[in-house]
Amino acid sequence: PLPCEAGSYSDKTNLDAAGECTACPAGSACSTGSVDPTPCSPGTFAATEGQPKCEPCPPGTASNQGSDSCDSCEAGSNAANAGQGQCIPCPHPLGSARGDVICSVCMKDYYLLSSADPDDIYKSPTEYCKSCPPNADCPVNTTLESLGIPAGFWRASPFSAVLTECGGFGGDGDAGKQRCAGSEAEASRRRRMVEVSSSDEYCASGF
8 A cells, every 4th residue: 555645645544556545734734654644833835735834924013823824923013933823912102013923113102212123122222212203193004204293283303202383473363383294204104294404394385
């Protein structure tokens, strides 16, 4: 009798030809002489049928038992190593994008005080990620330079975390706010985007 070749299986005995064996289904593996398929363990996968072994999921992804593919880690989690069965939530106050290998950006409502090696940020998150300043806008992955400054506020430089409300320029009480348009971290934010220049970064058009 012939044993089934690697990548196939059969629970029958006294086989006369390899064609009598069944291809191992995707999501499982079959070594030589397998009687049944072996489901891939968490953190591994077999994308197609007929596989002699399961392959580890690449970093930034994970899989459950019996998977034929690996899923990218959701935003806010990561998988630093190959072959992980689950993604690990980012430590507070860090965040991540979908499929990230390491959490090295600040989560919503925090900003990155200074640039650094991702490993250093991950090891000391509270040293690098600081609470969003009052009146500022801090979506995920905000840095000190990219703080969202709402209309009606300004700051002395891109390296300042202090926001100051615009003063009056004559006229009614809203005149100053109308002339001080702020700046935005993302164009998708609903307040209007301001043209940035060296002299009127926070000024509304025409002022």
